[in-house]
Amino acid sequence: MVLMESSQKLKTGDAAPEFALFGTDGRIHKLSEFSEASALVVFFMCNHCPYVLAKLPSMKKLYDTYRPRNVAFVGINSNNNPDFPDDDFEHMKKFVADNQIRFPYLFDDTQNVARAYGAVCTPDPFVFDSGMRLAYHGRIDDAMSPEAQPTTQDLAFALDDILMGKVVRGAFKPSRGCSIKWRESK
Numbered sequence: 001m002v003l004m005e006s007s008q009k010l011k012t013g014d015a016a017p018e019f020a021l022f023g024t025d026g027r028i029h030k031l032s033e034f035s036e037a038s039a040l041v042v043f044f045m046c047n048h049c050p051y052v053l054a055k056l057p058s059m060k061k062l063y064d065t066y067r068p069r070n071v072a073f074v075g076i077n078s079n080n081n082p083d084f085p086d087d088d089f090e091h092m093k094k095f096v097a098d099n100q101i102r103f104p105y106l107f108d109d110t111q112n113v114a115r116a117y118g119a120v121c122t123p124d125p126f127v128f129d130s131g132m133r134l135a136y137h138g139r140i141d142d143a144m145s146p147e148a149q150p151t152t153q154d155l156a157f158a159l160d161d162i163l164m165g166k167v168v169r170g171a172f173k174p175s176r177g178c179s180i181k182w183r184e185s186k
Contacts, residue, residue: 009118017116051177078114
């Protein structure tokens with residue numbers, strides 16, 4: 001496991017990069033399908049990372065709390081590397097079923113979407129406002145290791161600000177997790 005912290009390629013106000021990716025539900029999902037949402041949360045994630053596994057309950061709670069408020073959620077797995085077979089598409093389908101994930105989980109088989117967003121680790125969350133402009137990129141909470149317990153809910157605070165039409169408060173606080181497993185060097 002290679003530990004990474006997210007960095008900022010996209011800046012606040014940048015447009016969400018387009019995507020059209022195959023999901024575990026058997027459908028192609030495009031950015032445009034989320035255009036009516038009040039906000040869109042994009043989680044770059046994978047199946048095997050202990051950081052993702054530790055954050056999964058928080059991710060599901062965020063979905064349960066904010067989906068009724070017209071916030072859309074999508075997970076994207078960019079780990080298309082033969083050295084990590086647990087992250088392949090077939091394992092993604094099992095991961096969704098085993099963990100009862102209700103948001104679309106998409107496979108970035110070319111890894112181009114992760115590159116466009118500047119995602120480098122899992123989990124690496126990005127939040128876009130109703131105009132599909134970046135409003136928040138950073139950590140889910142302040143628990144920066146799998147065994148730590150959070151004391152702040154950074155992503156929830158950001159969503160609250162966005163839904164109230166406010167600029168997200170605070171400086172960039174990077175997410176931390178396993179590095180995305182690139183097929184070739186970036």
